[in-house]
Amino acid sequence: MTRQDAEAAMKKMLDGELGSGTQIAAEMITALAKIYDADGFLPVKSSQISGVSYKNIGEAGIEFLESLRSGDARARVRATLNPCGLDLDSWRELGFPEAFYRDQARVLDAYNALGIEMTCSCTPYLLGNCPAKGDHVAWSESSAISYANSVLGAMTNREGGPSALASALTGFTGNFGLHLEKNRIPRQSVVIRCNIESYLDFGTLGLMLGKKLGQDVPFITGLKKEHCTPENLRQLGAAMAASGAVALYHVDGVTPEAKKHAVSIKKGEITIPSMEISELDEIVDVVPAKKDVAGALKVDMVFLGCPHYSRQDVMDILEGLRGKKLHATLWIATARTVKKSILEDTDLTRQLDPRIKIVSDTCIVVCPIDALGIKSVVTNSGKAYFYLKNNESLAVVYRDTQACIESALSGTVAIGRRT
Ligand code: F3S
Numbered sequence: 001m002t003r004q005d006a007e008a009a010m011k012k013m014l015d016g017e018l019g020s021g022t023q024i025a026a027e028m029i030t031a032l033a034k035i036y037d038a039d040g041f042l043p044v045k046s047s048q049i050s051g052v053s054y055k056n057i058g059e060a061g062i063e064f065l066e067s068l069r070s071g072d073a074r075a076r077v078r079a080t081l082n083p084c085g086l087d088l089d090s091w092r093e094l095g096f097p098e099a100f101y102r103d104q105a106r107v108l109d110a111y112n113a114l115g116i117e118m119t120c121s122c123t124p125y126l127l128g129n130c131p132a133k134g135d136h137v138a139w140s141e142s143s144a145i146s147y148a149n150s151v152l153g154a155m156t157n158r159e160g161g162p163s164a165l166a167s168a169l170t171g172f173t174g175n176f177g178l179h180l181e182k183n184r185i186p187r188q189s190v191v192i193r194c195n196i197e198s199y200l201d202f203g204t205l206g207l208m209l210g211k212k213l214g215q216d217v218p219f220i221t222g223l224k225k226e227h228c229t230p231e232n233l234r235q236l237g238a239a240m241a242a243s244g245a246v247a248l249y250h251v252d253g254v255t256p257e258a259k260k261h262a263v264s265i266k267k268g269e270i271t272i273p274s275m276e277i278s279e280l281d282e283i284v285d286v287v288p289a290k291k292d293v294a295g296a297l298k299v300d301m302v303f304l305g306c307p308h309y310s311r312q313d314v315m316d317i318l319e320g321l322r323g324k325k326l327h328a329t330l331w332i333a334t335a336r337t338v339k340k341s342i343l344e345d346t347d348l349t350r351q352l353d354p355r356i357k358i359v360s361d362t363c364i365v366v367c368p369i370d371a372l373g374i375k376s377v378v379t380n381s382g383k384a385y386f387y388l389k390n391n392e393s394l395a396v397v398y399r400d401t402q403a404c405i406e407s408a409l410s411g412t413v414a415i416g417r418r419t
Pocket of ligand 1: 305
């Protein structure tokens, strides 16, 4: 599409020719393009929309969505939805209040009427909304933005929920920020001199780098290729986007744009020195009051699946738990389609302790956790840890996956990061 074609399409929408809902969306895209001094408009291949939980969006959000719906707006490109505030099938069994379910259903009805797919997952790229290298998209889930830009080589700004929705309804975004090659050039060199191997290590590193980098694009060297699995990169990006606002990173020899940027670093170097990773945990303050809680704190819930797990990730956990008795609730968050296919395997499910809950559509961060009576959580996710530790009525412990499983089995916090 030429620049003129994009402008003509936007003008039609701005003039109200496609209805007042689309007109509002076009006005939002135009206003943002103006603020950020965009170089025209770009068609987007897809949109990923956050701001779905009623806990976050509230009545004002529903009103906004309904104003778009009453103005006949509809998604013009593929648009998928982030997790909402509860599991749509099992909310009652999991203990969510009925009033919250009713409010959440109104939010989802409003998105549904706008033509947004009810995927309710933060890993849309595992569910078919997977852009190719160089595709322009408008995504607003921070972990998915990081994965799309860094691992897939697609191009998206760090959209907010409303602007990603406006892109879905118009099919366009402003051509600025990370849509421009010049802004994808790394500004910071990060040299890793310690051994980063596990899922937990990648989360710890991500939390530390997010704090140091803010919005900068880093070029990371020193990570071994065999440790940079898709799961570990998801964890790294999610944590960096939570403790900072990193929307794109390059890993030497791993990510698709690293090669062309290897020589273009402009700013100074951040070095993560050679040390035990447990020391790194202490530096970034990610294991709270370890001595006080380890071995003593009763665990209400162990949470895995942030960002949402793939089918293989879930199966890896479940296989190890066949026939074992748990003493704490274990939530494993994933997409609804994954949950459905696993629950159909009755040979597996009848060997699983009923405290194991494969949870879809939501996660522990966006659901109203206080309403579930949960007081203590152990998680292997840097991002989940980062957000949950701000909840004063919750004790949160960050452990590696094996220690999380040990905690679920014993019902108390496993001692040490690797048990
Ligand atoms: Fe996804 Fe919730 Fe984590 S939305 S990235 S599982 S905080």
